[in-house]
Structures are given as structure tokens and as C-alpha cells.
């Protein structure tokens with residue numbers, strides 16, 4: 001019985017050790033510049049969904065923080081947050097569109 005547990009432990013340890021680390025190219029969030037943010041309503045809506053689901057894991061929806069800052073001020077925050085939320089490139093684009101649409105003008 002002990003051997004089985006030991007074997008299971010070794011297999012598990014190997015599985016964890018061999019899991020590839022997320023490559024930075026897919027998780028490195030490049031927040032689009034204001035001039036290239038999508039203004040399509042469908043993209044903004046998709047961004048809103050991400051904002052109210054993936055971005056609320058650690059805190060509430062930061063609507064007030066978004067509304068009180070300009071998009072340029074929010075870009076570095078968004079870069080850090082997108083990493084935290086492990087967003088894909090597409091999700092970053094969508095959330096950026098949502099944030100841009102709701103940021104202080």
C-alpha cells in the first residue's frame with residue numbers, strides 16, 4: 001500500500017515538474033494604444049463580460065476606477081491586471097475596448 005502511495009507521489013511530482021510554463025508571448029499583455037482600440041459594439045460587449053467575470057476574481061468590478069481615469073492612465077494598470085487575470089490576446093483586446101469606452105474622456 002505504501003508503495004502505491006509513493007508511486008502516485010512520484011508520478012504527480014513528475015507531472016508538475018514537466019508542465020510547461022506559460023510562454024510569455026501568449027500571456028504578455030500588449031494593451032492596444034488608444035488609436036487602435038476596437039470601437040465595435042460586439043467587442044465592447046465581450047469586454048464587459050470579461051470585466052464582470054474574469055476581472056472580479058480578486059476585487060469587485062472596478063467601474064469607478066475606470067471611469068475616473070483616462071485610458072492612458074489605465075493602460076499600465078490594464079497590462080498588469082490582464083496578466084493577473086491570465087487573459088488571452090483576444091480577451092485583452094476586448095477588455096481594452098470596454099475600458100476605453102468607459103474611461104474618462
Ligand code: HEC
Pocket residue numbers: 051054055056057058059062065066077078081082084085086087095
Ligand atoms: C489576481 C488578482 C486580480 C485580478 C484577476 C485582477 N485584478 Fe485588478 N487589482 C488587483 C489588486 C490586488 C488591486 C489593488 C487593490 C484594489 O484596488 O483592490 C487591483 C486594482 C485594480 C484597479 C484599480 C487600480 C488603481 O490604481 O486605481 C483596476 C482599474 C483594476 N484592478 C482592473 C482590473 C481589470 C480590468 C482586471 C481584468 C483584466 C483585473 N483588475 C483583474 C488584483 C487583481
